[in-house]
Amino acid sequence: MTTIETIRWVGGPQGRLELIDQTLLPTEFRMIECRDVETVCEAIASLRVRGAPAIGIAAAYGVCLGMQPFVHGDEDRFFTRLEHVVGYLASSRPTAVNLFWALERMRSAAAACRGRKSPREIAAVLLAEAIAIHEEDRRICRAIGRHGAELLSDGQGVLTHCNAGGLATADYGTALAVVFAAVESGKRIHVYADETRPLLQGARLTTWELQRRGIPVTLICDSMAAQVIREGRVQAAITGADRIAANGDAANKIGTYGVALAAAAHEIPFYVAAPQSSFDLALPSGEGIPIEQRDPREITHGFGRQTAPDGIDVYNPAFDVTPAGLITALICENGLIRPVTNDRIAEVLHSDR
Numbered sequence: 001m002t003t004i005e006t007i008r009w010v011g012g013p014q015g016r017l018e019l020i021d022q023t024l025l026p027t028e029f030r031m032i033e034c035r036d037v038e039t040v041c042e043a044i045a046s047l048r049v050r051g052a053p054a055i056g057i058a059a060a061y062g063v064c065l066g067m068q069p070f071v072h073g074d075e076d077r078f079f080t081r082l083e084h085v086v087g088y089l090a091s092s093r094p095t096a097v098n099l100f101w102a103l104e105r106m107r108s109a110a111a112a113c114r115g116r117k118s119p120r121e122i123a124a125v126l127l128a129e130a131i132a133i134h135e136e137d138r139r140i141c142r143a144i145g146r147h148g149a150e151l152l153s154d155g156q157g158v159l160t161h162c163n164a165g166g167l168a169t170a171d172y173g174t175a176l177a178v179v180f181a182a183v184e185s186g187k188r189i190h191v192y193a194d195e196t197r198p199l200l201q202g203a204r205l206t207t208w209e210l211q212r213r214g215i216p217v218t219l220i221c222d223s224m225a226a227q228v229i230r231e232g233r234v235q236a237a238i239t240g241a242d243r244i245a246a247n248g249d250a251a252n253k254i255g256t257y258g259v260a261l262a263a264a265a266h267e268i269p270f271y272v273a274a275p276q277s278s279f280d281l282a283l284p285s286g287e288g289i290p291i292e293q294r295d296p297r298e299i300t301h302g303f304g305r306q307t308a309p310d311g312i313d314v315y316n317p318a319f320d321v322t323p324a325g326l327i328t329a330l331i332c333e334n335g336l337i338r339p340v341t342n343d344r345i346a347e348v349l350h351s352d353r
Contacts (some may be wrong), residue, residue: 007019013120016034017040017058018033022167025208040061040062056096059103073119083113098242105129105290113125137171138170142172142181149185156235157192158190159192159225162202162239163192163206164202164206173295192233197222198299225259226265226266239253243283245283245284247345247347251321260327270326275332279349286322
């Protein structure tokens with residue numbers, strides 16, 4: 001089965017961005033065209049594109065789109081616009097650190113050219129940087145898969161939460177990359193996918209990806225996860241992450257913390273797979289990770305149908321933070337981080353593997 005092309009750039013510096021509209025899956029597959037930065041920002045905020053690595057890639061291309069009308073002006077006007085575009089995209093979602101990492105790479109690439117290149121030439125540099133971010137993520141996903149595959153055994157059941165596959169990245173995924181690589185090495189893996197309320201990324205996206213690849217998958221409600229673990233149906237749990245603090249505390253889709261607690265209670269390993277760009281070493285712990293609060297209607301009117309009384313109070317955080325002490329290992333492109341400690345994180349992230 002070919003990999004999923006979640007994001008693609010079409011054309012040169014005056015080209016366009018195309019994205020899978022993930023809000024329509026699994027019943028409809030549609031690519032949407034983004035020809036301006038506003039469309040990219042809306043796609044990120046509305047979860048048409050989601051998953052920390054994919055958000056970063058989309059934002060990088062969004063910078064390119066935002067600068068297209070300004071390539072014929074003077075340098076000062078170009079850089080004033082650049083700061084506006086970067087700030088605008090940064091406002092789209094607060095938790096996934098890859099967004100800010102990618103935007104800073106774009107800003108730095110342009111700044112290195114200031115006073116030496118024309119705005120048109122800088123725009124070409126920006127596109128080259130966005131393409132580099134995109135290509136790097138493909139290689140990173142494959143490396144995460146290789147390192148993580150050794151953690152899974154033939155015949156195991158694996159629990160996942162949310163979607164951390166090709167739809168969340170440039171190519172192969174993070175958490176699902178581990179499953180894909182294990183299966184490609186000949187191991188038989190059966191995935192149990194939490195549906196992941198309230199937006200059902202597990203039900204709509206993870207099961208769709210696994211089914212396309214012919215990997216056995218069973219969909220369960222989030223509230224069934226602890227029981228499935230207790231019954232011995234799964235021997236490991238693995239998720240992605242949107243931001244990981246210096247001590248290993250990891251923010252991921254709401255409900256991940258509960259999965260980690262259930263895994264610890266039943267003594268099965270809980271793994272988190274994420275690229276180095278998801279690590280925020282400026283934050284000592286997960287207490288400093290900003291948690292996005294989303295529209296209450298995602299809960300009260302999920303997918304267009306009212307399921308709660310009018311006027312009911314709603315709390316709808318999009319993410320929670322799993323303490324490092326509950327994480328058996330972090331998996332990144334440089335290898336396995338275990339035990340999950342400040343020193344081990346720093347050692348692996350700064351290694352040259």
